[in-house]
Amino acid sequence: xxxxxxxxxxxRRRLVRGEHVQRQGDTFKHVIAVCRGVxxxxxxxxxxxxQVTGFPMAGDFIGLDGVAHxxxxxxxxxxxEAEVRIxxxxxxxxxxxxxxxxxxxxxxxxxxxxxxxxxxxxxLNHLRADGRxxxxxxxxxxxxxxxxxxxxxxxxxxxxxxxxSLVRLxxxxxxxxxxxxxxxxILEVESRRVRILDHSxxxxxxTPAGMPLVGAGVLx
Amino acid sequence: xxxxxxxxxxxRRRLVRGEHVQRQGDTFKHVIAVCRGVxxxxxxxxxxxxQVTGFPMAGDFIGLDGVAHxxxxxxxxxxxEAEVRIxxxxxxxxxxxxxxxxxxxxxxxxxxxxxxxxxxxxxLNHLRADGRxxxxxxxxxxxxxxxxxxxxxxxxxxxxxxxxSLVRLxxxxxxxxxxxxxxxxILEVESRRVRILDHSxxxxxxTPAGMPLVGAGVLx
DNA sequence: CGATCTCTTGAGATTCCTCAATCCATGTGG
DNA sequence: CCACATGGATTGAGGAATCTCAAGAGATCG
Numbered sequence: 141x142x143x144x145x146x147x148x149x150x151x152r153r154r155l156v157r158g159e160h161v162q163r164q165g166d167t168f169k170h171v172i173a174v175c176r177g178v179x180x181x182x183x184x185x186x187x188x189x190x191q192v193t194g195f196p197m198a199g200d201f202i203g204l205d206g207v208a209h210x211x212x213x214x215x216x217x218x219x220x221e222a223e224v225r226i227x228x229x230x231x232x233x234x235x236x237x238x239x240x241x242x243x244x245x246x247x248x249x250x251x252x253x254x255x256x257x258x259x260x261x262x263x264l265n266h267l268r269a270d271g272r273x274x275x276x277x278x279x280x281x282x283x284x285x286x287x288x289x290x291x292x293x294x295x296x297x298x299x300x301x302x303x304x305s306l307v308r309l310x311x312x313x314x315x316x317x318x319x320x321x322x323x324x325x326i327l328e329v330e331s332r333r334v335r336i337l338d339h340s341x342x343x344x345x346x347t348p349a350g351m352p353l354v355g356a357g358v359l360x
Numbered sequence: 361x362x363x364x365x366x367x368x369x370x371x372r373r374r375l376v377r378g379e380h381v382q383r384q385g386d387t388f389k390h391v392i393a394v395c396r397g398v399x400x401x402x403x404x405x406x407x408x409x410x411q412v413t414g415f416p417m418a419g420d421f422i423g424l425d426g427v428a429h430x431x432x433x434x435x436x437x438x439x440x441e442a443e444v445r446i447x448x449x450x451x452x453x454x455x456x457x458x459x460x461x462x463x464x465x466x467x468x469x470x471x472x473x474x475x476x477x478x479x480x481x482x483x484l485n486h487l488r489a490d491g492r493x494x495x496x497x498x499x500x501x502x503x504x505x506x507x508x509x510x511x512x513x514x515x516x517x518x519x520x521x522x523x524x525s526l527v528r529l530x531x532x533x534x535x536x537x538x539x540x541x542x543x544x545x546i547l548e549v550e551s552r553r554v555r556i557l558d559h560s561x562x563x564x565x566x567t568p569a570g571m572p573l574v575g576a577g578v579l580x
Numbered sequence: 581c582g583a584t585c586t587c588t589t590g591a592g593a594t595t596c597c598t599c600a601a602t603c604c605a606t607g608t609g610g
Numbered sequence: 611c612c613a614c615a616t617g618g619a620t621t622g623a624g625g626a627a628t629c630t631c632a633a634g635a636g637a638t639c640g
Contacts, residue, residue: 488595488596489595489596529596529597530596530597530598532596532597532598533595533596533597536596551604551605
């Protein structure tokens with residue numbers, strides 16, 4: 141894909157911890173591709189409520205939610221050193237009109253955004269605190285592993301608060317869930333460093349199998 | 361937009377109550393535009409958990425979440441008599457490549473899907489049961505009003521369970537919230553028929569103003 | 581090496597869910 | 611046309627899960 145884009149104006153940018161690449165309310169002009177590091181996207185209401193919407197990392201795109209209103213819909217901040225490419229959306233549009241492959245790619249990207257978020261929500265709503273935390277850990281494990289890190293040794297780049305915000309839990313609940321799982325021998329937790337000892341147990345926890353199935357209720 | 365599409369194969373279809381237009385798992389071939397009536401989209405997990413994801417009505421599109429995997433991501437069912445147009449995605453793609461306006465339109469459509477769902481989640485997470493129900497009612501009121509119905513007299517086409525599923529509450533909690541609001545003189549509830557008496561009070565309830573702000577916590 | 585942010589742990593309060601009974605509306609078959 | 615079956619809605623009581631508040635330990639950064 142990048143070989144196609146390289147023709148477009150591809151601005152590269154390095155980020156340090158805490159640096160923002162986009163802010164809610166900015167006029168939507170470009171999409172951001174993460175090349176290195178982990179970011180954190182979040183939305184906030186006028187009343188001061190904030191919510192983490194994701195932890196994009198290498199290969200992920202940010203900013204597609206701004207297409208609709210022409211306004212950036214969420215903040216994006218680097219959780220550590222990171223590098224991104226800033227892609228003018230106008231050039232993407234042009235490319236899409238010229239190349240069928242490119243067009244497909246953009247649709248798929250946006251489709252993933254929609255489907256992924258929906259499915260994540262669905263999953264979360266059927267899990268309790270422990271399951272939710274297990275779920276995020278697994279996801280992080282997988283995504284980090286796909287990028288060359290160890291699948292069992294995770295160095296969390298985000299705080300408990302961020303983690304909790306993503307899965308709708310307070311930081312205390314996250315902390316407690318972690319210690320419970322550590323006590324059960326599923327994890328080894330040492331502040332930001334988490335080691336997954338029992339991968340299958342973690343997976344089981346993240347699966348709403350034998351659950352009371354809250355929310356939607358069971359159907360015959 | 362439809363003048364552009366009319367060139368494409370535009371299959372029209374009438375639906376009766378309970379009829380499905382798409383099922384999770386179908387291969388993704390077309391997008392569905394609602395012309396009349398109200399539908400209900402929902403996703404389900406293998407374990408039997410189900411969750412309502414929306415109540416699309418005239419002018420709304422369904423199925424864009426299938427673009428990513430090439431597989432339909434959610435069920436869509438008519439809640440009453442309804443009419444839809446079935447638009448082959450292939451023709452949309454072609455049109456998009458030919459017309460810049462059309463292209464924009466599709467992006468905006470998908471962007472809305474992303475942004476809207478995110479924002480809805482954000483809102484919900486900072487509201488308690490009553491606020492959530494208030495929020496859905498307001499939304500329904502607005503959307504129905506925009507389509508020519510009364511903004512204060514709503515005839516809910518969905519069950520309490522569906523309503524609750526959308527905002528992550530049990531049907532009992534929805535029912536209780538409604539009776540509480542009725543007792544407070546904000547609504548008049550008579551099974552599926554709801555009349556909004558105090559619109560501003562309802563709006564206030566749907567705003568996380570003086571709330572303990574659970575989940576994300578307060579900043580500064 | 582102090583200041584600040586983060587994390588852990590505890591106790592209590594709250595909210596919402598679960599279970600259960602009853603009522604109401606709707607539609608069906610005798 | 612009515613009795614009845616069925617699905618939806620209301621209401622109550624009790625319990626479970628998570629949040630809130632609070633205090634202190636740990637980490638991190640200048």
